[in-house]
Amino acid sequence: MVAISLKFVDMFITLPRKSVPYTVLGKQKSRNTFDLDVIAPLLTRQGFEVEGHTEFGANLDTVVVGRIVDAKPHPNASKLQVCQVDVGENSPRQIVCGALNARPDLFVAVAIPGAQLPTPEGKTFEIKPSAIRGEESLGMICSRAELGLPVRPEIDGNGIWEIEIDAQGGQPRTLLEKNLGTPIFDVLNLRDISLELNVLANRPDIRTHAGVAREIEVGFRMANINFERKNLSFPSIVSETDVADSVARNTTMTLSGETINAENELGLSAFFMGMENIKPVPSPAWMRNLLEGMGQNSINNVVDASNFVLLAHGQPSHAFDLAKLSSCAEKRKKILLRMAQENENFVGLDGKERALSNSDCVVADSKEPQAVLGVIGGDKSKVDASTTSIVIEIANAHPVAVRRTSRRIGRLTDSSMAFEKSIDTAARFQAACDLVAIITATSPQKPRYIGAIHSTLLPQSEAAKAVIPQSYLTRHLGPAEQKKIAVDFSLLARGKSVTSLTGNEWKQFASEKISTNTMEFPRAALVSLVGSEIISWEKSLDILTSLGFSVTQKENGNALVSTPHWRWHDVTEIPDLVEEIVRVVGIDSVPPVPLTSEATLNRDDEHVPLFENIIQKTVQLGYIETAGYHFMREDDLTKLGLSNMSALGEPIVLMNPIIRDEPVMHTTLIPDLLRKVARNLSYGTHRGMLCHICRTYQNSDQKGTRVFGDNGKMLGIDTHSSSVDFKNLADYHPQHSLAYSREKTQNQRPAETPRLAGIVFGEHITKTWQTSGTSDWDLHTGMAHVQEILRSEGIDSCFEVMTNEHPFSRALHPGRRVCVLANINNTPTVLGWVAEFHPQALRHFSINKTCVAFEINLPLVLQARHSARSNNAKRVTTPRRFPSVSRDFAFVVAEAISACDLTSAVSNGLNLVLGENKVAARVSRVDVFDIYRGKGVEEGFKSVAVNVAIEPTERTLTDSDIQKTIAAVVESVKKSVNGELRG
């Protein structure tokens, strides 16, 4: 976001205004303010969204110009005066004032009762008529501070604002005399509207006021709005050509009797100008008001001129006080562009002391850094009232180096922002001329421009190489020129070697409007990219012309277009030209055309609908789908009870995590879910079902080869020393990850494994007015959920007790944990697990409720589904035609017999008698529904009740059928598990 002052833009192009009425001192008046309704939509449409605006001086209409007619000591207070103030009314009004500088015939800012003045806390307070120690006071004579304006005590004093003094931002008495009673912000030309402009990354030129003026101009042309282009009117001291010429030729200059030269270890171009007979003074009112209106501080005319040029043209510059630079020999001073030393001390213009690092670029004298290049100047060599000679540095700092340094030292300046976004290097000589002209125009004496030098290139230091990549230099320079960098990139970018240029060539270079980028723009290009002729060819060329492109029509109807230097870096191809036209005309004017492309009916990637179905099924079961950030903490797995953080495969450590205590990419979805459970518990939700479908990540490719050798090194996190036992990783093995690309090989691609995890906590059945008791979630319900989820994909799953081998086992209740298996290519394969958590694991996550969870590897589910498809034939596909027959049995069996042992025995018995040519029925259900121990059942035994249901397939079953079936069941149970039918 960039703040753009419309008053500033108005210095380059006349902006439309509208009349806004207001009332002050009972009089209806009106003023012309900038017409935002015209300006803002135009900028927004052209790609520069106006996100907001602030009006400087808003709500201060009742602070007006006044003149103290009379001031007498207050009869009852020694420090107060009773003033009679003329604000253009029939008679002066009486105002009590405490300022010492209140005196007759002084023009002042008067707040009329009703005025709302800003307070430093950002609130307002209202001026009311009052009596101060018995004397009536009908308003307030204001200081600058009381109006929210910056105060510089050495200029503004500590009393009321003397609005006739130029340095205080005032105006001549003759003008004030005519405007008694008129709002002060209007009379002093303080009023301004500042736009918050969203500037695109490819348009750093729009960060400048001259650039915004250009953009507005083309909009005005399109909308047929009248405007006038204006130039800054400072008498020229030196021409662009002359600056370029002397930069190219000279390596030394003599300034106030001292010989100056500059050396450069950075490889970044820079030049320096010298000026003598400088006498910094407070800036004139127009400059001070302009800068302060934009929230800048006005320092003195030299510093302000540099800031003005930056805001106007986007060119940062810095002036050093020559006298304050160290000498390297008698009458010799040397400036060096180099890397800072580690921990080198530097005090900036903001007065703060900083330790620099060896990745910071600095501008130093022979002793120490005097500026952090592109970021901030130094306090030691700053220009102040004592300065007589200055050296002005105009360098081309490296955007990334500037960004890093400014972030690291915590100082974002207009200069650093300009460099970060990249500057218009070709315009630097013009900016230099403007700077010299403004300094001269704002100085009461006559400063002398001495000349300019380039910096001589030393070999790029090692530290510099680390920060400023060769690729950056080569992109800006041909390889041959790199060795000879002596001057400015923009010159060399034209393919000319410095030494080969004659003086005349330099002059020619500087005077011609440079364009390295000339291309033929075919007439047909616009329509073929846009689809329709949204504007005539002639008009589209007009747009380019008003944006600064130079356009010549060729005989074949095409045009030859050259890019202006401020657009070199982003306008390089024909679509770029089309974009310029389209954005000015408005993309909304492009007519929509239906896309009729070749009807290639593709299939979605196979896993996409599968995962969607699976999560949908999980949610149907009652789970709430959550999302997380995909990171975990270093100690998450050990908190669960696992042996180390690589227990589920080596996790990937981020080099620059955003959440400090979650620096690791997760290898399981469980810790995040447990934290969400803990959060819900702590906020008073004591039961719930949560699930998450998400990828997990490992520092290993599918073959188990480590990918990132330096994993964790940057943060000092050791993921590797506890080696991963791939043999037992089971469903966490990276070979079960999903290949998300179709590259020739997945080798050296880190594994991404999508998983589904669910967790249920607290009560399953809760006490309500309908239920009699409560019960917690249990393993079997969790297993049912998993089975149902897999069944929705046609996968028949089974469970087996999880052994200690499984990598997750140590987090889980040793007696209540299972692996879920399904057939993949006829081999039962572990897809994941379901378990109740180990209470110790839960305690480490501050959970005091029973939790049952599951985590399933989804690529394995995908494979299991492939295998399941071939089994579809075995499924029952006909509806029932006869009522099923159901019988209950109670068998007494030994404790060691599992439910599954018993039901298998029952099923086996059934299978013996049921079938074609036997009892014509099929098994529909064999379920354990009760277990009894105690009276009537011997110790060490239990009575297990089983419900058996069979479905007749051909006819209703006869008594004899049923008897045969029962007998077979009883016999099978007796034989297999030694179970007796309970009497």
Place this chain on the structure above:
Amino acid sequence: MTSGYTAAQSLADLLSASVQVHYANVSELETLLATERKRFETAISTSFDMLNDTLADEIRVRFSGKKSPLQEFLKSLRNLDAAERKNAGARINELRNIIDEGITRFLNEYQIAAENIRLAKEKVDITLPLPDLNIGVRHPVSATMNLLVGSLRRLGFTVVDGPELEHDFFNFEALNQPADHPAREMQDTMFLASEWLLRSHTSNVQAHAMIERGIPLKIICPGYVYRRDYDITHVPSFRQVECLVIDKGVHMGHLRHTINSFLGEVFGREVKTRFRSSYFPFTEPSAELDVECQQCFGKGCRSCKGTGWSELGGCGMVNRNVLRTCGVDPNVYGGFAFGFGVDRIAMSRYGFADLRSMYEGDIPLFKNLRNQ
């Protein structure tokens, strides 16, 4: 009450009274039948309030049960002369029909009356809380994503997935983001190693698809992306969906039409759109897409910060450098791409003030989303 008592008592007397079942001839039988009929009529005319289920059943048993007088009359038929038997049998059957019909009607009527009485008493407090049906909820971003992806699939786009852990080439280089592009700074992107990172947009799938699947393409790439931001409107992992068309003769008119159709699908009606020129390295020309604010319909409100528009995503014509890098001849093929951050859309769709609240897994908050 007295008469009630009497009525009940007389019914009880009637049911318990001993009945003469023996007869010697038809005329005796007729007398007995007449008496039995009278008793039956008395019994079934008993007021329903006097009755309960047991009494009603006793009446049935008394008159049509296996030991009812009627059955006894039938048994005694054999005592009559053969000549009389037929006539007598007919007489008994006549009464049996009357009783069968009467008892069925009586029991039906009694059942309805008894039910009405019971129902009249069965009142519940309908203000009691309803049972928790425990139905799950999709995450708001997933639900929104499904809406967007569903619409795009109906427009003929194919879903293509891609890696989240990505090599610099696919995330930046192939997408015309050169080495010193600001997006490549550590400030914005999370890095795994010097040339590996968490993808900062789903556009990496564009490069994969062009290189690995070939053209023409009409694809959407939904998925998680990562940025180094964490505040009220930014989370480090969030979801985008991106659409890419590569074919001969594709132009901006196609882009506009596709977006219009897509938004029409999503909103179920035509919505006003606004294209603002913009900049993305991988498209040229590029634009930001705004839709009319669905809270205030263009008037300006808090949700759209008074602009009347809400930002939806970015779009543009695929940059020729991207095509070139991915092995597509830009002089023959062209294409367009558009993409949206799904979290932001979900945020405004569900009215969340803080994006992060969608990632905390707060159960009551999510349960409230069911109907949306």
